[in-house]
Amino acid sequence: MKFIIKISFLFFGFCNILFAQTNNAHYNSIDVQHYKLTLSVNDSTDVIDAEIEVSIKFKRSLERFELDLVSKDSTGIGMQVDSVYQNNIVVDFSQKDNKLAIEAKHVFPRLPYTYTIKYSGIPKDGLIISKNMYGDRTFFGDNWPNRAHNWFPCVDHPSDKATIEYFIKAPNHYQVIANGYEVEETNLTEDLKQYHYKTKVPLPTKVMVIGIAKFAVQNTGITHNIPVSTWVYPQTKAAGFNDFAIAKDILDFFIEKIGDYPFQKLANVQSKTRYGGMENAGNIFYFEKSVTGNQEHKDLIAHEIAHQWFGNSATEIEWSHLWLSEGFATYFTNLYILEADGEAAFRKRLTDDREKILNFYKTQQTPIVDTKTTDYLKLLNPNSYQKGAWVLHMLKAKIGEENFWKGIKTYYDFYKFKNASSTDFKKVMAQVSGKNLDTFFTQWLEKTGQPKIKASWIHGGDKLRIMVEQLQEQTFEFPLNLEIIYSDGTSEIKTVEVTNQKEPFVVTTKALDVKEIKYDPNVNLLFEMDNE
Incomplete structure (x- = not known):
């Protein structure tokens, strides 16, 4: 809006x-x-x-x-x-x-x-x-x-x-x-x-x-x-x-x-x-x-x-689903900036938005689909805007670029001049992608917060052993991209699928010394890194 x-x-x-x-x-x-x-x-x-x-x-x-x-x-x-x-x-x-x-x-x-x-x-x-x-x-x-x-x-x-x-x-x-x-x-x-x-x-x-x-x-x-x-x-x-x-x-x-x-x-x-x-x-x-x-x-x-498409034409059924308006407008703005100004500007917006979400969570722990807030003005917050946009960004990564755009067009075409709920949107995206998206939508829309990750690793030969621990109370399921940087200056990206509160992974690497690991190098995950 x-x-x-x-x-x-x-x-x-x-x-x-x-x-x-x-x-x-x-x-x-x-x-x-x-x-x-x-x-x-x-x-x-x-x-x-x-x-x-x-x-x-x-x-x-x-x-x-x-x-x-x-x-x-x-x-x-x-x-x-x-x-x-x-x-x-x-x-x-x-x-x-x-x-x-x-x-x-x-x-x-x-x-x-x-x-x-x-x-x-x-x-x-x-x-x-x-x-x-x-x-x-x-x-x-x-x-x-x-x-x-x-x-x-x-x-x-x-x-x-x-x-x-x-x-x-x-x-x-x-x-x-x-x-x-x-x-x-x-x-x-x-x-x-x-x-x-x-x-x-x-x-x-x-x-x-x-x-x-x-x-x-x-x-x-x-x-x-x-x-x-x-x-x-x-x-x-x-x-x-x-x-x-x-x-x-x-x-x-x-x-x-x-x-x-x-x-x-x-x-x-x-x-x-x-x-x-x-x-x-x-x-x-x-x-x-x-x-x-x-x-x-x-x-x-x-x-x-x-917003002319999302909010005005395809409209949220109730105020608690405001992200279908504001989150969409925020993310599609980011996508326009990607087109107009390039990848670096796009990633900066994502990074800045992520920081706003994390700061907001420190003061208010509410889900995106917030049925308890009765002052509508208070729904105009980073959950509805930036976090809603991040949900779409992660959804695109989960189902793929082609399925994402096909799903967006299908959702809009069906609900233009009508009203939709978050569940309606989920059903369309699940049908188009052929994926079960229940866990994804539940954890990101209906529950509060985001992963707070603590990681440790050791490397020997061509094996990287990494322990990923979620420090927040609720367990999230998500892909975590790792950029493995070697001693010769080269790097490669590997992905681990995190599903548990504390979980070990073994990743095959080059037979070179690992100098550093960067987490989520391409800015695809809404998370907080514990640096202690």
């Missing part, structure tokens, strides 16, 4: 924001098909006037259903619903505990019903109305993880996807960017303009956004029939156009490696997002100061573009 650069913003700038673990009970009752949001903004107040049509299919018969919507509080901040209609008939509703409960009389499962909700208010969050770094007024959606319901009624959970269209009315000195393609742009009055955007494919609410600001816009070009554009503040036009020019090449790389781009455009947008980057579907929002003119954030741009 977000690039790791934003972590400091999250924990220090917004440490007061907590998100409770989702209760899926009411989500299991309805399936939103489409949102049609009409919204008006102005320059005199922060109040938005809105109407939304929510098209729903019911999964079972029920008398009332709920949508997520933050209610107006005692300070006057929040949304106040004025009326709800079903087919022009007024229906009863109530607002309580940030839920909008709506009467659902005489509904039948699997049939479509549309409810029109008229409401207004000042968004508490989600739609950020403020001034940018140049003092210009801006309106930017910023929904992750479940903040969309601060500004429109919805099922604010990644498991419920829907198409969306926007009718945005704004003073005509602004431009508007949103998900999907621009259907129409209309001058309503001398001072007011309406923008109509619409998506063709379903999205999770976390990446449904609008951006309203003064922009300089450049059409970067078209690749694989996908238009690429840059939207930056007019004051940073030259720098921004230069910074985001690389997006087209990055998009090329991912299309060729993964498959067709899932959306109708790629717009890179300078914004007020609280994150380093937020991967909103088809229009990525980057933090204001990412624009420098020096192309300093190639990895940030690659990370957010990778």
Whole structure:
């Protein structure tokens, strides 16, 4: 979702924001098909006037259903619903505990019903109305993880996807960017303009956004029939156009490696997002100061573009499976760096990521698939990002390059525009590779930590006897590569399969003196070496 650069913003700038673990009970009752949001903004107040049509299919018969919507509080901040209609008939509703409960009389499962909700208010969050770094007024959606319901009624959970269209009315000195393609742009009055955007494919609410600001816009070009554009503040036009020019090449790389781009455009947008980057579907929002003119954030741009496939299109079923989004985006960024900058840069990123994982484990011992953490912001940690990426790196080594890419493409093709769990991903990779991956996925995703290795060796003739001991409590199974360096300066790599807490190995070598052994020379294992 977000690039790791934003972590400091999250924990220090917004440490007061907590998100409770989702209760899926009411989500299991309805399936939103489409949102049609009409919204008006102005320059005199922060109040938005809105109407939304929510098209729903019911999964079972029920008398009332709920949508997520933050209610107006005692300070006057929040949304106040004025009326709800079903087919022009007024229906009863109530607002309580940030839920909008709506009467659902005489509904039948699997049939479509549309409810029109008229409401207004000042968004508490989600739609950020403020001034940018140049003092210009801006309106930017910023929904992750479940903040969309601060500004429109919805099922604010990644498991419920829907198409969306926007009718945005704004003073005509602004431009508007949103998900999907621009259907129409209309001058309503001398001072007011309406923008109509619409998506063709379903999205999770976390990446449904609008951006309203003064922009300089450049059409970067078209690749694989996908238009690429840059939207930056007019004051940073030259720098921004230069910074985001690389997006087209990055998009090329991912299309060729993964498959067709899932959306109708790629717009890179300078914004007020609280994150380093937020991967909103088809229009990525980057933090204001990412624009420098020096192309300093190639990895940030690659990370957010990778999310268009993983996170936006193939989406995690629940927050605890966040690594399917963030771990994937992190690793595919590394693979792009391998392509663009070479093997040394790639290995350095892996080594740096490994160090972040080890340091994080010293302060927090939780698994990647973390079902106990109820503050979603705390899931934005090295487990979800760097360790998730390392799982993919080790998986590639385990099943081979060809099977890895075949599995990635198969997984994406099946789950695009759908939701997946870690088990779903495992099943695809196991089927493609023909390998049993149960132990691999269990030890790396569901258990905490990583191997901490202590090794000792003796050498005689052409035999190297090495003892490998795991010092951590849980036993891991993994291949350990050894680079054996001889007295004449030559070397060779041997591999031992470690399966026990303490295990001896005998390795055949050249009949030369062994000068040194390097462990994991090609950076293929997530581990810690005990040097005592």
